[in-house]
Amino acid sequence: MTTKSTIYQFCRALPKIELHAHLNGSLSMSILTELGCMDTSIVRYMNLTDILNKKERALDECFKLFKVAHDATNTPDSVYIATKRVIEEFDHDNVMYLELRTTPRSEENMSKQEYIESVIKAIKENDKNITVKLILSINRSHDMKNSQESLEVILNMKKIFPDIIKGIDLSGNPNVGKFEAAIFKTAKENSLYTTIHCAEVKNDEEVKDILNFGPDRLGHATFLHPRYDGCQENWQLYCEKRIPIECCMTSNVICGTSESYKKHHIQEWIKNGLPFCISTDDKGVFCTSLSEEYEYANEFFDLSKEDMWKVSLNAVDYSFASNAEKLLYKSKLNEWKRDNENLFL
Ligand SMILES: [Zn+2]
Incomplete structure (x- = not known):
């Protein structure tokens, strides 16, 4: 019988x-503590009530919180430890394949290259039951010179670690800066997959440019469907391209870009059979886990256990893994289903 507790169990056990x-x-919180973060900073980082009370600028408020995490990871050692622990926590949540993303930063005692090297060191040492790949982000608020410099470092590092560095992303505060197609075109020409935070706020012109560029995946796509303040022309273009979107429900609800879980735009993708995956975005800031996000999909959009298994299976196809790796993860999911028939009851 499908009850809340069997859903809880299923979502945790699902690879x-x-x-x-x-x-x-x-x-x-425990990683921040290990990194020597002061209790007061952690409280600020986790203080979501404050954010929810300021709904209209909630997204900007969320971006301020990242400063706490940035301050805690401003040396190669702390970046290494942070990466290691984040991988362990995802592994603990039965994530079998993780694409971690981060923006290469230079700090007083660390270059962008050293930042990436520290992340990669932790990924290479990973001996858990989880495969980890890296997506490097360009911050949309940076100027062209800074973005080009980042891209150069990323491309150089990709030559050294082609099996780890798989893609490039555009992220940062969507109210600041813009999408520069030239950067992503060069990345694509250099065999990097592309994923772009798109339509996090209403910006039809930019959404059109991003869709015309045609990245491999889109982050969020909140204000894309006409029922969610998007325009019909962009929606038609999207439906032709059918680019998989990365849905991060809790993140959108807390940031105030989605009114509630029940009203989340993921329902348009479910209803229309469009490609999506379920993701956490920032599990620390938003106090969530991937298992919990699957639970919300069941609770608010009636996804059955079979549906959720299929969401995980489809995500393999949307990943930046190699074809051989995709076959392996799909067979693991099929095997898990065969061995855990009781969990589907
Ligand atoms: Zn994001």
């Missing part, structure tokens, strides 16, 4: 694919 997780936003 999951996480395609949208920012390293710094994924730092849990």
Whole structure:
């Protein structure tokens, strides 16, 4: 019988694919403590009530919180430890494949290259039951010169670690800066997959440019469907392209871009059979886990256990893994289903 407790069990046991997780936003309270963060900073980082009370600027408020995590990861050692622990926590949540994303930063005692090297060191040392790949982000608020410099470092590092660095992302505060197609075109030409935070706020012109560019995946796509303040022309273009979107329900609800879980735009993708995956975005800042996000999909959109298994299976196809790896993860999911028939009851 499907009850709340069997759904809880199922979502935790299901081998999951996480395609949208920012390293710094994924730092849990215990990781921040290990990194020497002061209690007062952690309280600020976790103080979501404050954010919810300021709904109209909630998204901007969320971005301020990342400063706490950034301050805690401003040396190669702390970046290494943070990455290691985040991988362990995703593994603990039965995530079998993780695409972690982060923006290369230079700090007083760390270059962008050293930042990436520290993340990669932790990924290479990973001996858990989880495969980890890296997506490097360009911050949309940075100027072209800074973005080009980041891209150069990313491309150089990709030559050294082609099996780990798989893609490039555009992220940062959507109210600041813009999408520069040239950066992503160069990345694509250099065999990097592309994923772009898109329509986090209403911006039809930019959404059109992003859709015309045609990235491999879109982050959020909140204000894309006409029922969610998007325009018909962009929606038609989207339906032709059918680009998989990374849905991060809790993140959108807390940031105030979605009114509630029940009203989340994921329902348009479910209803129309469009490609999506379920993700956490920033599990630390938003106090969530991938298992919990699957539970919300069941609770608010009636996804059955079979449906949720299929969401995980489809996410394999949307990932930036190699074809051989995709076959392996799909067979693991099929095997898990065969061995756990009782969990589907
Ligand atoms: Zn994100």
